[in-house]
Amino acid sequence: MQTYASPQAFKQALEQRLKTASSSGVDFGRRRQLLVFDRFLARVMAVLAERHVGVGREGQLLGGQDGLGPVFELLTRWLPHSCVIHGFGYSEVVGPQKAAVPVTMNPDRSHMMPRKIRNPGVRDGKSMPNPISINSANVLITGGSEGIGRGLAARFVAAGARVLVTGRSGERLERVRSELKVETLINDLSRAPEREALACHVREAMPGLNILINNAGIQRRVSLAADTAPWDERQAEIDTLLSAPVHLNHLLVPGMLAHGRSSLIANVTSGGAYVPQPFAPIYSACKAALHSYTMNLRFALAGTACKVVEIIPPAIRTTLAGPGATHGAPLDEFCDAVFAALSQGDAVEIGFGATAGPALQERIALDHKLFESFSGRFPVKTYAP
Numbered sequence: 001m002q003t004y005a006s007p008q009a010f011k012q013a014l015e016q017r018l019k020t021a022s023s024s025g026v027d028f029g030r031r032r033q034l035l036v037f038d039r040f041l042a043r044v045m046a047v048l049a050e051r052h053v054g055v056g057r058e059g060q061l062l063g064g065q066d067g068l069g070p071v072f073e074l075l076t077r078w079l080p081h082s083c084v085i086h087g088f089g090y091s092e093v094v095g096p097q098k099a100a101v102p103v104t105m106n107p108d109r110s111h112m113m114p115r116k117i118r119n120p121g122v123r124d125g126k127s128m129p130n131p132i133s134i135n136s137a138n139v140l141i142t143g144g145s146e147g148i149g150r151g152l153a154a155r156f157v158a159a160g161a162r163v164l165v166t167g168r169s170g171e172r173l174e175r176v177r178s179e180l181k182v183e184t185l186i187n188d189l190s191r192a193p194e195r196e197a198l199a200c201h202v203r204e205a206m207p208g209l210n211i212l213i214n215n216a217g218i219q220r221r222v223s224l225a226a227d228t229a230p231w232d233e234r235q236a237e238i239d240t241l242l243s244a245p246v247h248l249n250h251l252l253v254p255g256m257l258a259h260g261r262s263s264l265i266a267n268v269t270s271g272g273a274y275v276p277q278p279f280a281p282i283y284s285a286c287k288a289a290l291h292s293y294t295m296n297l298r299f300a301l302a303g304t305a306c307k308v309v310e311i312i313p314p315a316i317r318t319t320l321a322g323p324g325a326t327h328g329a330p331l332d333e334f335c336d337a338v339f340a341a342l343s344q345g346d347a348v349e350i351g352f353g354a355t356a357g358p359a360l361q362e363r364i365a366l367d368h369k370l371f372e373s374f375s376g377r378f379p380v381k382t383y384a385p
Ligand SMILES: NC(=O)c1ccc[n+]([C@@H]2O[C@H](COP(=O)([O-])OP(=O)(O)OC[C@H]3O[C@@H](n4cnc5c(N)ncnc54)[C@H](OP(=O)(O)O)[C@@H]3O)[C@@H](O)[C@H]2O)c1
Pocket: 142, 143, 144, 145, 146, 147, 148, 149, 166, 167, 168, 169, 170, 172, 187, 188, 189, 190, 214, 215, 216, 217, 218, 219, 240, 268, 269, 270, 271, 312, 313, 314, 315, 316, 317, 318, 319, 320, 321, 328
């Protein structure tokens, strides 16, 4: 096993190899010609080029966090042997034997390390089981007085979980409380102070919260050209669909990590996140943003006991589209499928019908692939210890 005293020493050694390669007459500026190299160096050069890390004619690495971030990341996958690099405040093993070698890491500096996303919940193409016991779970479902939220609440209660649901209408909450034996809180998530009040309530009344389902939603069915509503009304849609889950997660994640139990955050997006709907353009835009945010939340929580899932309903027969709307898949069938997937714990995205079909699956797989290749570019702080 090769050992380097510092990242700089490792960089110099790599540059030396690249320089030798350079002097063999290959033009680093043209990626196609790299194929004449041995496979490892060719791959190094191609990935560096993709990440805009330059390689000078003398083989020196230019730009991109001292040139080292992308190099570490790809070495994890491509180095033919392992090596240890000391000197970042921790020691890092890169290369194929990574798992077999003990690594010391200073947690305070861990966010400095370039991170390669391994899609949490999926390893080697297979999903990892979720160890949450539903029968002892503490569940918060926003917007649980109607539709999908209520359907999921009923299933969690039947499985033995303790469930808190929220909504704006006291009347609807009272109905669901008496029919399902859930706890309720009147709460308007479109307003920041109420989100803070909800977080306070959870900290006091349900400190063991370990399943958070960001489900509450409204949908304004009005095209861009026809939308003359006062801004407050339009802002409320954005706040309910986007500000609410972002803010609530921010408020509740620390508590969910502090108690140490396995936990789960499920953000409810929509097929409209992937295919913008002209009849609900702001709704679609918010759901697309929530999908993007969910990928980053999953990244931020990788390496913790909190898993992040995206639930992607297609059209479901609820009151979301307004009174009298009867289109969409049956609510019970959808909730049965989502609850089964959540209980099984092996899903990262949960689709149904059209949103579980090959077209969307391909799109989601591409999203993951692109995210994986770009997410390590600028090291960021995460929730991981
Ligand atoms: N149904 C579909 O076709 C479909 C498709 C894709 C995605 N989705 C998503 O699935 C989620 C649930 O929708 P659904 O179809 O079940 O709708 P729904 O039947 O209309 O239920 C929405 C729930 O959200 C609550 N809610 C709305 N605004 C709120 C606010 N500001 N604060 C707190 N609670 C609020 C409602 O209660 P109050 O009115 O009393 O506040 C209700 O409990 C939404 O995020 C929606 O975008 C639905």
